[in-house]
Amino acid sequence: MAKRVTGVIKLNIPAGKGTPAPPVGPALGQAGVNMMEFLKKFNEMTAPQMGFVLPVEITVFEDRSYAFVVKQPLATDLIKRAIGIERGAANPKTDKAGVISRDKLRDVAKAKMKDLNTDDEEMAMRIIAGSARSMGVRVED
């Protein structure tokens, strides 16, 4: 019989470098998850993606066992990698951090599509373009 789910926890954690610092420790502890065991597995699995922050969804069962899924890196991280910048603009209204081509925007949108609640590529591109603008990255016309 399937085990009853008692909670779903959504966290964003640096790949390969997860620590129990709040809010991770309190959230997992309160759900009864052995946090150090989880973090060890997360770090080992995600070490190759070091530098990215990864969304991870943890499903907790009634016997305190758990399962987790690591999602695609943040869209902002994928944008940064696509155009080779370290970080976005601190003040995106006035500062510019770079320019992204439509093709590269499409690649990011495709990679993130599963996590974006849409299967429409144009829609996904519009969402990612918004994220790009929020970090001072202009989308090429």
Next chain:
Amino acid sequence: MSWIEIKATFDHAPEDWSPFIEAFRDFGCENTIQSDFPPSLGAAMVDVEGAAEQIEELKARLLELGAKDVESAPLIEQNWDEIWRQHFHPRRIGNRFVVRPTWEEFEAKPDDLILVLDPGQAFGTGDHPTTRMCLELMEGLDHAGKRVADVGCGSGILSIAAQMLGAAEVAGVDIEPVAIEVAKENAERHGMDLHFVAGSSIRDLGEGPWDIVLSNIISATLIAMGPSIVRETAPGAAWIVSGIIEENWPDVVRAAERLNCTLVRDKHEDGWVAAEFRCP
């Protein structure tokens, strides 16, 4: 250390959360927690001087990005690990080791080696296959009179075990300062005076050569540290590795072979691999 909790709430869940997560990151909050109903994104900042100004700046940034409201409040200190602690019981590992949490009793047999642990916020409860397999591999090694280095010592469990097995000298290093504190407490509890230091390399432990190296870390770090470990070991030293998932095992073997290490034994359990190599 006290923390301040910061939570952004939204009218509707953002289509893409990453700009908000990014804003938290820019202010040093690497970890965030997300909720869909009602939509919110939370993080915590260490309460140091200047934190209040930082939080004000972060709030402004989040509101500008489209958050409905941003609240901050001191994080109430709790024992986060309290709940799963209730399920951490004494357990036998290998032939002689028994790991017992500080808060539980255990009736030992004469030959038993009892590791009494308070794992706190450090890796290594003995409850995990990576630690368990390490201890099992260690049991098969003659520690008497040996110098042992524990790289990535976490709670200090392996260092303490090495001392119990008769090591002449044991030293452990870990990148997490909190782990060093926990390890020192755990060693004191066993009446042991072990050398633990915060650092990122076997070289932080002082002069080699070491006769046994224990390293229960992640495979990427194992591979990166391999050359320095081999340099700091005596010829024929034993190198126990753990914390490796099956997918990464071939990479570790290749890296060890490049360093002229020979695989002596390997153990596989629940998707994890631990092994003993012989150094050149």
